Amino acid sequence: MHTPHGDIPTPCFMPVGTLANVKTLTPEQVKAAGAHIILSNTYHLHLQPGESIVQDAGGLHQFMNWDGPILTDSGGFQVFSLSEMRTIDDRGVTFKSPRDGSIIEFTPEKSIQIQNDLGSDIIMAFDECPPYPATREAVMQAVRRTTEWISRCISAHRRSHDQALFGIVQGGVYPDLRQQSARELREFELPGYAIGGVSVGEPPELIEGIVRETAPLLPSDRPRYLMGVGTHPEMVAAVAGGVDLFDCVIPTRWARHGTVVVRGERINIKNLPHRRDYRPLDPDCHCYTCAHYSRAYLCHLIRSKELLGYTLLAIHNIAELMSFTTQMRQAILDGSFSSRWRPQNFTSSPDLNS
């Protein structure tokens, strides 16, 4: 996949950060961990510091000192997940700012304008992301609005020459609604498509079903992006279904809470056995953290709530995930993907020892 700020190999995982720091990392650290692209957030940047400040800084890349590709989420998800007070109608979403209580309106036009101002490489459509569980009627309405809104997003988009607008498929857990949403979005011939409305609380088995039914409905010559996912098995299943791009808060959020992923398995570095374990997290991992620090030291840092601990764990978790997607990519290239992982089974753990 090509963007003005560089190519993105696929499948690829995007670390998520409100700014390029991914909470606790510098762009250099993010890059060294193997990340090609990062996700930033329209909703948060609009609330603080405001897109005009970013625009006057010369755009998001310059503002945050990240010269690689950036994708911005449209704010549709945050409206669903963060706003306490909100009303959604056909025009858009009105909500109370959690920062100062002011009334803020997000419409497709507003979201696109903000993302144009921010200057990211990939911008996302403003969609309605219904919760789980949601009634069929509620999901039908979300699909209808998401389709209507994509057309307004396209009309409002002023930088289609250097910003790729991705559409988002909704439809919840209803296969026919997913199908309808995908079919309607394809009409717009967008540069990329996302599967949205997953990882909103539904059981993992359902995610697999949704992805495996939805991904094939999207054009295979365009990037297919599964939003908000996820764990290793979830990504394996999604890649098997044709998904190219992922984003997830897991590696950095887990890092801030002391959980690391080692060879596909999660471990809590705060646990007793690590207090005197002077080995690295993973002797085969090439990340900065594994090259220089022991589990015992990381255990100490996290228990002491030292900021360095969050940084070192985030570096490892991102590196581990990037290494994992790299392995999947190579397996696809040499034809060993389907024999190496059993993608039809979500719970099958990837064999990382081979």
Next chain:
RNA sequence: GCGGGCGUAGCCAAGUGGUUAAGGCAUCGGUUUGUGGUACCGACAUUCGGGAGUUCGAUCCUCCUCGUCCGCC
């Protein structure tokens, strides 16, 4: 030696004559999926310094004892 205060979990600490003895820290686990970073959930005192007594029933009341702190000799 005399007078007084206090002893509740590893630490701090609430509390009542009747059986669930608050809470916090620490400890030990778990959770986290299109990110308001340091969060959330669970476990953790058959027992209230020790002994005897009063009582249907004592962590709580009485006596003794031990420890500790503060005054005075």
